[in-house]
Amino acid sequence: MITVTNVHKWFGKLHVLKDVSFKVAKGEVIVICGVSGSGKSTLIRCINGLERIQGGTITVDSMNVHDPKTDINLIRKEVGMVFQSFNLFPHMTSLENVTLGPREVRKIPKDEADRMGLELLARVGLEDKAHSYPASLSGGQQQRVAIARALAMQPKVMLFDEPTSALDPEMIKEVLDVMVKLADDGMTMLVVTHEMGFARKVAHRITFIDEGSIVEEAPPDVFFTEPTQERTRRFLEQILHV
């Protein structure tokens, strides 16, 4: 589904991704973790072309993301993205947020888009907030609308860029619950997160990135109990407070 091959990325002189390669198969849930500044967010932002890369290739559904000949919007139609700061459109209601993509990009008529949008909002438990503006929703509710908005494009892959990092602690669960449900439904997901409980529960693989390189890649049971790298062990100690 997603193939990342020898990717390099620089921000000016800063080498943020160093020869990164990995694959995500259809239906897989991959959790990417690492300290802040390790390049994990940058990596998933490269996958839908929000960031350029300076070396290597990324393909999504066998389309080359960074080939100038590729219509990037064809890829973005297939790849849903959820941001740390939600980025809902503040001048639109929840329903309008959810239906904008289908109506404009997929050219679905308003009635049908609204019907699908309400279904999606119900799926994230927010059908009663369909006509509320984002400013009147809590952080957790906003993030769930944002997930519904991304799902409305019927993507083949979902990217989550620290979806719970900006939330108050009591709202994290409602968002994770939606994500767990999504994983159980077989969605291909690439999740940058510090929520190790979520990783343990649903991830097929956990990828640890440090200083722009993939240090360790393992299924959760192996990753948490017998990491092979010293750097992974130190990271786990910090994050699990043990």
Place this chain on the structure above:
Amino acid sequence: MEVVLKVTPHLLQGIYLTIYLSIAGMALSLGVGFIGGMIRSARVPLLSPFLGAYVAFVRGTPFLLVIFIMYYVLPAFGLRLGALSAGVLGLIVHEGAYMTEIVKGGIDAVDRGQDEAAKALGLTYMQKMRHVILPQAVRLILPPLAGQFVLLVKATSVVSLIGITEVTRVGQQLTQRGEHTFITFGMVALFYFLVCYPLVKFSDRMERRLSKWIETV
């Protein structure tokens, strides 16, 4: 009172021209501003720097000189404009530059996350602008835009210097013919005030209306 009745018909003719210049200037310079502002903020190679130079030029040139260029210099390049066309063109060139900066500022002030969310959905540039960025930018630029409109209305008085008898010029002619200076110019000033003040009030109202989604319930 007698003076008022006597000068009013003359002033009305000037008012007609002032309003004509103002409306033409607003509509067209706003068009320049939106297109220019979008190009400036999109950082298009060549085009954006060119517009940057245009803005810098206008900012460093007195409006009167812009008018003189339109009326006296352009004919040397084969473009001979009537006074009114030269006046309107001058207003567009001058005000368009300021509007460009205002619109650019508004677009740039919209949170970058909005741009990314719109892109991530697969919206094209135009769809993104129309549905996501501009509706939010317009709310931000209304107050400076209203301020610029007020300046534009007052700037129309300068075009009298290439022989357009808009309201200020009419007032001047009337007093030169011996009409009461205080009353005549007082009426001219009152006219400007009656146009400009509601413009600002209207912008305040629009701003509040467009902000309804910001207020938390």
